Amino acid sequence: MNKHDSDETWKALSDPTRRAILDLLRDGPRQTTAIVEQFPELSRFAVMKHLNVLRSAKLVTTRSEGRVRVNSLNAAPIRDIIERWINKYEAYWSNTLLRVRDDAEQKSQRSTSKKRNSV
Amino acid sequence: MNKHDSDETWKALSDPTRRAILDLLRDGPRQTTAIVEQFPELSRFAVMKHLNVLRSAKLVTTRSEGRVRVNSLNAAPIRDIIERWINKYEAYWSNTLLRVRDDAEQKSQRSTSKKRNSV
DNA sequence: ACATTACGTGACCAGCCGGTAACGTATTGA
DNA sequence: TCAATACGTTACCGGCTGGTCACGTAATGT
Numbered sequence A, B: 001m002n003k004h005d006s007d008e009t010w011k012a013l014s015d016p017t018r019r020a021i022l023d024l025l026r027d028g029p030r031q032t033t034a035i036v037e038q039f040p041e042l043s044r045f046a047v048m049k050h051l052n053v054l055r056s057a058k059l060v061t062t063r064s065e066g067r068v069r070v071n072s073l074n075a076a077p078i079r080d081i082i083e084r085w086i087n088k089y090e091a092y093w094s095n096t097l098l099r100v101r102d103d104a105e106q107k108s109q110r111s112t113s114k115k116r117n118s119v
Numbered sequence C: 001a002c003a004t005t006a007c008g009t010g011a012c013c014a015g016c017c018g019g020t021a022a023c024g025t026a027t028t029g030a
Numbered sequence D: 001t002c003a004a005t006a007c008g009t010t011a012c013c014g015g016c017t018g019g020t021c022a023c024g025t026a027a028t029g030t
Helices: A003-013 A016-026 A032-037 A044-056 A076-088 A090-109 B003-013 B016-026 B032-037 B044-056 B076-088 B094-110
Strands: A060-065 A068-073 B060-065 B068-073
Touching (some): A003 A076, A016 B003, A032 A044, A032 A068, B003 B076, B016 B032, B032 B044, B032 B068
16 A cells, blocks of 8 residues: 555556456456457557556456466455545545445345446 | 546546645645645646646636635545445445445544534 | 735646557467 | 467557746735
């Protein structure tokens, strides 16, 4: 949780393509080519560069399976940042966070259908 | 909350100096010169550029008081982002964030009379 | 009136960032 | 074996970003 690490996380999260990759990996691990194909408007290398940024920020982990590379989301750095900001800005939104918790409770009571909004 | 807006927020938050300015404004409004003086290693213009980025991302609002300009934090865009990410990544950190939310709830119930800093 | 204080801007520059084209490596199946 | 598949890299580039220096504007106190 040192400053350099969180700064790298922020930098990694600041790009919309990289956030879209994380969105994709939320639904489960993906091999590299599958991620690349998700962005037909970008070259393969462009996507892989983003992937490398995410890897060095430890937001994505990759393991080899034969000639396939499986990329998985690691949400820990995001959690660290969010947790930090929740504590830092607590005075500014305590009531809002209560609403967030209510949403979460309702959602877990309803069903487990996931929504896919891109931020 | 369209995509452009939240992207601008992310970009604004991606710089450590800008996050430090927000940190400063958490403690209350500051006039422009006071913010500038907080960063002796930077030129005044550099700080003001960062301030302008924060203003156009609506993270900082500024009002005139005579020849003084008072800058205030607006945490709403941060709250929006965090709220979204809490919901999106809910499955990845169930216990930790619930604890944080419980803390917020207890605190808001304890000190309902205590107003937060004027924004 | 006018120096002082507070704030803002124009012009410019180096370096990083996100992107492409082309090429290289390694595992696998027929 | 060797073409196909999956993945990665070298070389390069335009534009954005974060920074500087110098200058400009506007309200205030005396």
